[in-house]
Amino acid sequence: AQSVAQPEDQVNVAEGNPLTVKCTYSVSGNPYLFWYVQYPNRGLQFLLKYITGDNLVKGSYGFEAEFNKSQTSFHLKKPSALVSDSALYFCAVRDLNDYKLSFGAGTTVTVRA
């Protein structure tokens, strides 16, 4: 069975400071990893993904994430947060041998001006 853990319900940062949202995963095979963002009353929007290759992947809106196989983590990062980054962020995982896409519980990010 596959699963995703987002250990922090909330992350609060000041605008201009680095932002990190944590994610760890568990799969039986090789993982496909994704980050999504959800704004109020909106559907989930895709940010970035790791399939294979370079452990550091870059995505939309200046976000990036680092795949760490030994720590089974895929943390989302942004060097300088904006107030407009305030939203709900979800990490998701797929097993290489399975089409099923499983989501974490989400992390609410608040960026204060």
Add this chain to the structure above:
Amino acid sequence: EAGVAQSPRYKIIEKRQSVAFWCNPISGHATLYWYQQILGQGPKLLIQFQNNGVVDDSQLPKDRFSAERLKGVDSTLKIQPAKLEDSAVYLCASSLRDPTEAFFGQGTRLTVV
């Protein structure tokens, strides 16, 4: 390209009534997902189709929920009879066969009173 279309956007029904949601995925996407997102939680996969076949429905409450994807294109999700705990946002998503990201519709917000 057009995104994932869902209707209706909002629905209020009384408990024990029935309701149906409709989803039209992105053209050419073979995989279609229905997720249930209860307020404050991450999306929970209800059912996943690959073309018109079911890949995973292990978390679908089959005594009251049903879904179909005739002709491998659009899909309907039905609840009959509805319970208060079914109040949630129902998200439809689609993806190319493998191993790409899923694209989400805006969802249907169901309130059962």
